[in-house]
Amino acid sequence: MEERYDPARIEPEAQAFWTEQRSFEVEEGAEGDKYYCLSMFPYPSGRLHMGHVRNYTIGDVIARFMRMQGRNVVQPMGWDAFGLPAENAAMQNAVPPAKWTRDNIAYMRNQLKSLGFAIDWRRELATCDPEYYRWNQWLFLRMLEKGIAYKKTGVVNWDPVDKTVLANEQVIEGRGWRTGALVEKREIPMYYLRITQYTEELLAALDSLPGWPERVKLMQANWIGKSIGVNFGFPYEIDGQKHLLRVFTTRADTIMGVTFVAIAPEHPLAQRLARDQPHVAAFIEECRKGGVTEAEIALAEKKGVPTGFTVTHPLTREPVHVWVGNYVLMAYGEGAVMGVPGHDERDFEFAKKYRLPIRAVIDVNGQTYSSDAWQPWYAEYGTLANSGKYDGLDYQQAVRAIAADLTTLGLGGKQTVWRLRDWGISRQRYWGCPIPIVHCEKCGDVPVPDEQLPVLLPEDLVPDGSGSPLAKTPSFYETQCPKCGAPARRETDTMDTFVDSSWYFMRYASFDNHEAMVDERANYWMPVDQYVGGIEHAILHLLYSRFWTRVMRDFGMVGVAEPFMNLLTQGMVLNEIYFRKDEAGRLTYFNPADVEVQRDEHGKPVRATLLADGQPVETGGIGTMSKSKNNGVDPTTLVKEYGADTARLFMMFMVPPEDTLLWSDESVQGAFRFLKKLWKMVFDHVSEGPAQALVTVALDGPQRELRHLAHETLVKVSDDISRRRKFNTAIAAVMEFMNALGKFDDATPTGRAVRQEALELVVLMLAPIVPHIAHTLWHALGRETAIVDERWPQPDPDAISRDTLEIVVQVNGKLRSRINVPAGADDETVKQAALADANVQRFVLDKPVRKVIVVKDKLVNVVV
RNA sequence: GCGAAAGUGGCGGAACUGGUAGACGCGCCGGCCUUAGGAGCCGGUGGGGUAACCCGUGAGAGUUCGAGUCUCUCCUUUCGCACCA
Numbered sequence: 001m002e003e004r005y006d007p008a009r010i011e012p013e014a015q016a017f018w019t020e021q022r023s024f025e026v027e028e029g030a031e032g033d034k035y036y037c038l039s040m041f042p043y044p045s046g047r048l049h050m051g052h053v054r055n056y057t058i059g060d061v062i063a064r065f066m067r068m069q070g071r072n073v074v075q076p077m078g079w080d081a082f083g084l085p086a087e088n089a090a091m092q093n094a095v096p097p098a099k100w101t102r103d104n105i106a107y108m109r110n111q112l113k114s115l116g117f118a119i120d121w122r123r124e125l126a127t128c129d130p131e132y133y134r135w136n137q138w139l140f141l142r143m144l145e146k147g148i149a150y151k152k153t154g155v156v157n158w159d160p161v162d163k164t165v166l167a168n169e170q171v172i173e174g175r176g177w178r179t180g181a182l183v184e185k186r187e188i189p190m191y192y193l194r195i196t197q198y199t200e201e202l203l204a205a206l207d208s209l210p211g212w213p214e215r216v217k218l219m220q221a222n223w224i225g226k227s228i229g230v231n232f233g234f235p236y237e238i239d240g241q242k243h244l245l246r247v248f249t250t251r252a253d254t255i256m257g258v259t260f261v262a263i264a265p266e267h268p269l270a271q272r273l274a275r276d277q278p279h280v281a282a283f284i285e286e287c288r289k290g291g292v293t294e295a296e297i298a299l300a301e302k303k304g305v306p307t308g309f310t311v312t313h314p315l316t317r318e319p320v321h322v323w324v325g326n327y328v329l330m331a332y333g334e335g336a337v338m339g340v341p342g343h344d345e346r347d348f349e350f351a352k353k354y355r356l357p358i359r360a361v362i363d364v365n366g367q368t369y370s371s372d373a374w375q376p377w378y379a380e381y382g383t384l385a386n387s388g389k390y391d392g393l394d395y396q397q398a399v400r401a402i403a404a405d406l407t408t409l410g411l412g413g414k415q416t417v418w419r420l421r422d423w424g425i426s427r428q429r430y431w432g433c434p435i436p437i438v439h440c441e442k443c444g445d446v447p448v449p450d451e452q453l454p455v456l457l458p459e460d461l462v463p464d465g466s467g468s469p470l471a472k473t474p475s476f477y478e479t480q481c482p483k484c485g486a487p488a489r490r491e492t493d494t495m496d497t498f499v500d501s502s503w504y505f506m507r508y509a510s511f512d513n514h515e516a517m518v519d520e521r522a523n524y525w526m527p528v529d530q531y532v533g534g535i536e537h538a539i540l541h542l543l544y545s546r547f548w549t550r551v552m553r554d555f556g557m558v559g560v561a562e563p564f565m566n567l568l569t570q571g572m573v574l575n576e577i578y579f580r581k582d583e584a585g586r587l588t589y590f591n592p593a594d595v596e597v598q599r600d601e602h603g604k605p606v607r608a609t610l611l612a613d614g615q616p617v618e619t620g621g622i623g624t625m626s627k628s629k630n631n632g633v634d635p636t637t638l639v640k641e642y643g644a645d646t647a648r649l650f651m652m653f654m655v656p657p658e659d660t661l662l663w664s665d666e667s668v669q670g671a672f673r674f675l676k677k678l679w680k681m682v683f684d685h686v687s688e689g690p691a692q693a694l695v696t697v698a699l700d701g702p703q704r705e706l707r708h709l710a711h712e713t714l715v716k717v718s719d720d721i722s723r724r725r726k727f728n729t730a731i732a733a734v735m736e737f738m739n740a741l742g743k744f745d746d747a748t749p750t751g752r753a754v755r756q757e758a759l760e761l762v763v764l765m766l767a768p769i770v771p772h773i774a775h776t777l778w779h780a781l782g783r784e785t786a787i788v789d790e791r792w793p794q795p796d797p798d799a800i801s802r803d804t805l806e807i808v809v810q811v812n813g814k815l816r817s818r819i820n821v822p823a824g825a826d827d828e829t830v831k832q833a834a835l836a837d838a839n840v841q842r843f844v845l846d847k848p849v850r851k852v853i854v855v856k857d858k859l860v861n862v863v864v
Numbered sequence: 865g866c867g868a869a870a871g872u873g874g875c876g877g878a879a880c881u882g883g884u885a886g887a888c889g890c891g892c893c894g895g896c897c898u899u900a901g902g903a904g905c906c907g908g909u910g911g912g913g914u915a916a917c918c919c920g921u922g923a924g925a926g927u928u929c930g931a932g933u934c935u936c937u938c939c940u941u942u943c944g945c946a947c948c949a
Binding site: 040042043045080083084085156157165166167168169170171215216218219222223225292293294295297298299300327331346420421423424426427428429496497498501534535536537538539540541571572599600604605653654655656659660661662664666667669670671673674676677680719720723724726728729731732733734735736739808809810812813814815818850851852853855858859861862863 | 865866867868869870874875876877878879880883884887888889890891892902903904928929930931942943944945946947948949
């Protein structure tokens with residue numbers, strides 16, 4: 001064994017061993033229950049970033065740990081290879097997105113390999129490969145046949161200068177990112193997937209996912225947004241025809257407080273009224289300004305115009321004025337809302353602004369209502385007042401009575417509505433999966449026949465930022481109608497990349513099947529046992545995948561409905577930001593690696609200077625690693641300098657996986673130091689020659705104590721990794737044990753045997769986290785097997801059991817003493833021992849003891 | 865604006881089911897060693913106090929024998945909001 005820890009030498013050796021042994025190439029039905037460990041596949045943006053390293057390290061630790069538990073573990077990897085950044089890069093460098101993407105994949109694959117992840121690389125896939133995306137097209141056509149996919153218009157961001165559709169990301173403060181032109185909303189035809197058909201199931205099934213974080217389930221539930229309320233119509237007449245202006249409300253109890261109705265600018269009635277009212281038309285036109293995001297609409301100033309048109313209140317028969325409001329969303333409910341300014345804050349603001357009447361109709365504990373200023377209690381539930389025959393009813397009674405009356409009148413009734421909208425998948429972009437439709441003048445929209453799939457995406461185009469290149473490439477869009485053979489135009493929209501990521505985890509199982517999308521192997525591996533990925537995917541990607549899997553289940557293609565049994569959402573990787581400002585106010589950012597921090601005698605940072613010139617730099621706080629802030633750390637540099645194991649150990653030790661991780665060079669060095677210490681400890685031990693076999697009956701006190709600690713540590717580490725997923729405390733426990741082991745200087749043959757066992761346990765416990773050094777040290781300790789094939793050790797109950805326990809004694813809840821009692825002593829014995837303690841007596845003095853609380857094996861509290 | 869979460873030493877964090885606040889690591893201080901290193905080893909390190917002790921988990925209230933943990937209000941930060949992935 002070498003004396004010096006040299007990761008650059010041992011890591012490639014370990015990796016070569018795993019590759020030669022095909023350690024991670026797994027087959028269905030091999031020994032042990034299957035375990036599918038999946039990390040969200042990366043977008044091939046160029047280089048791996050630290051977020052990737054963290055994500056895949058977490059997944060890898062779990063995969064290797066489960067493998068040591070004897071499970072048949074698969075951990076695949078692939079590339080979410082379609083998307084906008086490839087088009088941007090293409091525009092910048094005049095390189096086709098396909099080449100850019102494939103080059104990136106090649107580079108990033110090598111980066112991943114240098115980190116030693118236990119991946120079955122045979123299963124690798126890229127979503128831009130026709131062998132993959134053909135199945136997007138194939139399933140889309142099946143959905144079209146079943147009516148799950150359909151066509152309707154949708155609203156998009158429109159850049160009037162570039163004459164192109166913009167992604168939300170490309171709209172900066174209401175303007176197109178390249179042109180600076182004010183963005184408009186525009187309606188275009190698009191394909192949708194009927195996810196709303198599955199709302200009830202997607203919501204209810206969240207309860208069947210105990211392995212998901214509560215907050216993610218809550219976010220999904222809120223996103224799906226089930227509300228039970230009342231849908232009813234305000235009758236009106238226009239152009240000699242009778243209509244109902246339908247609204248939905250969860251507060252039907254406030255119906256007698258309606259003083260206006262607000263409708264969305266896109267509402268058919270608004271469009272109709274605009275025909276003869278120029279100011280309404282002008283307002284609707286004005287509402288087209290700005291982007292389409294919900295946040296933007298919600299933050300915009302609430303504006304409206306009166307139409308002069310009235311509808312009839314369904315219960316009072318009084319006329320109610322109709323307004324067009326920019327805050328009413330056409331996509332939710334009926335695109336119209338009843339205005340109850342007395343009990344809804346948004347309506348209140350709106351009424352104040354336009355001097356509309358405000359009526360209080362709910363009595364909340366007799367509090368005095370004033371229409372001068374909004375009070376939060378106005379929106380609370382209470383008893384109805386000023387509501388005629390409904391006076392005195394509570395919320396539930398009122399809703400029941402009002403809904404019944406509306407039903408009798410034929411004007412409405414109870415209804416369940418969902419916030420979730422159908423999933424629009426059409427994108428007016430090049431670098432995505434073509435939608436397999438042909439538009440024929442005679443036959444309409446014709447699906448591409450299965451035998452013509454895949455519709456291949458040409459790979460040699462370079463976008464220029466003004467519209468999709470596909471729409472400018474006749475060799476792509478010129479085709480014949482599959483039905484009548486006449487010249488026809490191919491659909492040039494591509495699919496949302498969320499489509500690609502909604503089922504890739506099933507394709508890994510059937511990666512080499514060219515005849516079918518998935519096969520029975522998917523049923524062996526699915527569902528994913530552990531999914532690891534960023535919290536930013538908590539809603540969309542996970543919800544779409546849950547939907548898509550259900551569609552495939554309903555088509556009889558897979559047996560499961562829920563794709564991911566356990567979910568771990570890892571936090572982001574942040575770093576410090578340093579900059580200087582020049583006279584012109586321009587900011588120059590400096591990489592934290594080039595900055596030195598000076599500290600006072602307490603270790604508190606006082607100032608930061610640039611290493612290059614020794615001059616001060618300003619601190620810009622903490623932010624995600626990004627090119628623009630120049631605060632990224634390159635994984636490859638890190639691996640070159642310290643090795644993959646140090647990178648992995650650092651990531652896992654700093655914080656729990658779900659927390660944000662603040663980068664720290666000092667802590668990286670700390671992780672490296674720990675591995676050096678471990679190496680040296682094994683080196684010193686094995687330099688004395690092989691240890692004899694351990695005979696546990698003949699141990700002295702310190703030897704027994706060390707064994708006790710070793711096996712207690714094993715219990716804690718096992719629990720931390722398998723149940724709690726708290727790798728940081730698992731590592732801390734090993735460190736704590738190593739500190740004790742460092743002080744254990746027993747050189748007798750028995751002492752050396754105890755140390756041998758301790759070191760083997762340490763190496764086994766660390767093997768999932770730092771697999772390379774574990775691989776080498778296992779051999780150094782005289783073991784001939786490969787540690788990657790070893791089983792997780794079992795704690796020895798004899799080593800763990802104890803004769804006496806230390807119990808904490810409090811007086812009035814404050815720690816005053818500690819006492820030793822025999823293990824398993826009854827409460828009365830413990831109580832008497834506590835009261836007899838000198839320190840306790842000092843605090844009790846002559847005060848009467850009111851109560852003594854004994855918490856078994858832990859604590860006594862004497863209350864005086 | 866709506867939805868979700870998080871605030872603990874100089875720093876990252878620990879405290880798992882309401883029961884010892886600060887494990888472990890970093891930084892800092894002191895010492896040792898030496899081939900003077902971005903090396904290693906030993907000790908100390910929340911604040912106040914000579915000490916006994918007292919005070920301390922974003923702010924304020926509450927429940928409890930006991931609150932970092934539970935409840936309410938407020939403040940701050942982070943994530944998501946449907947065309948970024």
